[in-house]
Amino acid sequence: MPDEIPDTSSGPEAAESPLIGSLRAAVAAAPRDVPLRLHLAELLLDAGHGDAAVVEAAFALSHAPGNAQARALMARAMGEPAPAAPVEQPAAPVQQGGRFDWAAAEQEVGDVVPPRFIARPDAKEAPLAADGSGDAGDASAYDVDAPDAPGSVRLADVGGMQEVKDRLEAAFLTPMRNPELSRLYGKSLRGGLLLYGPPGCGKTFIARAIAGELGANFISVSISDVLDMWVGNSERNMHEVFETARRQAPCVVFLDELDALGAKRSRTQHNGMRNTVNQLLTELDGVGHVNDGVFVLAATNVPWDVDIALRRPGRLDRTLLVLPPDGPARDAILRYHLRDRPIESVDVGRLVKATDGFSGADLAHVCESAAESALLDSARTGTVRMINTKDLLGAAKAIRPSTEPWFAAARNVAMFANEGGTYDELLAYLKKARKL
Numbered sequence: 197m198p199d200e201i202p203d204t205s206s207g208p209e210a211a212e213s214p215l216i217g218s219l220r221a222a223v224a225a226a227p228r229d230v231p232l233r234l235h236l237a238e239l240l241l242d243a244g245h246g247d248a249a250v251v252e253a254a255f256a257l258s259h260a261p262g263n264a265q266a267r268a269l270m271a272r273a274m275g276e277p278a279p280a281a282p283v284e285q286p287a288a289p290v291q292q293g294g295r296f297d298w299a300a301a302e303q304e305v306g307d308v309v310p311p312r313f314i315a316r317p318d319a320k321e322a323p324l325a326a327d328g329s330g331d332a333g334d335a336s337a338y339d340v341d342a343p344d345a346p347g348s349v350r351l352a353d354v355g356g357m358q359e360v361k362d363r364l365e366a367a368f369l370t371p372m373r374n375p376e377l378s379r380l381y382g383k384s385l386r387g388g389l390l391l392y393g394p395p396g397c398g399k400t401f402i403a404r405a406i407a408g409e410l411g412a413n414f415i416s417v418s419i420s421d422v423l424d425m426w427v428g429n430s431e432r433n434m435h436e437v438f439e440t441a442r443r444q445a446p447c448v449v450f451l452d453e454l455d456a457l458g459a460k461r462s463r464t465q466h467n468g469m470r471n472t473v474n475q476l477l478t479e480l481d482g483v484g485h486v487n488d489g490v491f492v493l494a495a496t497n498v499p500w501d502v503d504i505a506l507r508r509p510g511r512l513d514r515t516l517l518v519l520p521p522d523g524p525a526r527d528a529i530l531r532y533h534l535r536d537r538p539i540e541s542v543d544v545g546r547l548v549k550a551t552d553g554f555s556g557a558d559l560a561h562v563c564e565s566a567a568e569s570a571l572l573d574s575a576r577t578g579t580v581r582m583i584n585t586k587d588l589l590g591a592a593k594a595i596r597p598s599t600e601p602w603f604a605a606a607r608n609v610a611m612f613a614n615e616g617g618t619y620d621e622l623l624a625y626l627k628k629a630r631k632l
């Protein structure tokens with residue numbers, strides 16, 4: 197359907213090379229061929245046609261949001277340094293090709309200090325970034341401005357969870373960074389997305405990361421706080437939040453623990469709360485174009501308790517399941533919680549394998565109780581010792597993943613109350629994980 201495809205025939209500026217011309221013809225013949233688009237984008241970039249390259253890269257991204265090459269090209273086209281090359285470390289004592297040589301440094305001090313983590317020459321996983329975050333670089337590939345408030349989290353700090361990141365990239369980040377392109381593709385700049393999943397698995401954390409990416413274009417509203425504070429005033433304040441968002445559009449409004457507010461209205465005794473829900477519905481619906489550029493992101497552990505009216509089309513009509521952290525995410529979370537603890541030769545890989553199904557909170561608990569047992573040991577024997585793999589594996593064995601009760605409840609809902617396919621994603625996961 198070439199009519200949906202942006203007409204990217206050459207602009208009025210400089211003439212294009214014959215090679216670009218023939219690639220354009222090829223793209224016209226196979227408009228959905230992503231690699232072909234990327235090739236064209238690259239040539240356009242090299243030839244100095246940045247704007248035309250943006251269009252091609254955006255098209256590729258809209259079809260393959262996770263495509264690293266497309267992101268890199270987009271970053272280049274938007275005037276960012278290409279993220280594909282490893283991030284240069286600041287001047288460090290031992291340099292090798294511009295990067296700090298950790299292996300050499302560790303060897304130097306090796307006979308004095310035991311390594312913190314065991315070396316795994318076979319390990320395929322990407323090394324952690326120097327700041328301990330996983331997944332270095334890629335996710336923040338084409339940030340234009342960098343809101344670097346202290347303590348702020350970025351998507352790159354969220355370990356693993358690539359699918360979730362890709363969906364968020366497609367739902368919010370790309371359209372916000374490229375409003376003109378979104379218009380070009382007829383993608384309306386409004387709408388809502390509900391994150392749901394077991395507790396402690398990173399919904400709030402991910403939202404904070406999006407805030408880190410968007411800076412002033414992100415308004416976070418914690419409902420449980422807000423209800424206490426807003427007694428009698430809640431409707432007006434809810435309206436204020438959305439008015440602020442509209443003034444700042446494009447803007448994301450984040451409603452954490454939505455169930456606290458959106459609890460089924462029949463169950464909601466508190467009159468003030470009911471009014472707040474109604475006000476939220478009014479704000480979500482807006483009239484005309486008032487909500488253009490206002491996205492709503494919400495999170496809940498109990499989507500089945502969220503007022504169904506909030507989920508109607510045009511409101512929070514899309515859902516995104518946030519599952520317990522996958523391998524790379526657990527790796528990042530474990531390293532994060534071990535960062536300031538006295539550890540010795542810890543085999544994170546083994547620990548990652550032993551903690552499938554654990555939430556982020558469970559993993560924090562594992563590190564906590566491993567520290568406890570090493571401390572007890574040291575007190576008992578009178579010799580201080582480091583936390584080791586055995587402590588951690590023992591701690592992991594001693595606790596059951598706290599996500600189990602959630603999956604028990606979720607299974608019933610997915611099987612018997614999956615109206616309109618709301619929980620299809622959950623159902624597919626339960627089947628795949630043999631939890632049905």
Ligand SMILES: Nc1ncnc2c1ncn2[C@@H]1O[C@H](COP(=O)(O)OP(=O)(O)O)[C@@H](O)[C@H]1O
Nearest residue numbers: 354355395396397398399400401525529556557
């Ligand atoms: N993918 C992840 N990468 C890094 N840390 C994570 C990740 N997922 C969860 N965590 C950690 O787990 C903690 C609990 O997550 P949180 O966002 O509060 O869960 P939820 O809101 O889903 O209940 C976070 O503070 C964070 O430290």
Ligand SMILES: [Mg+2]
Nearest residue numbers: 399400401452
């Ligand atoms: Mg939360």
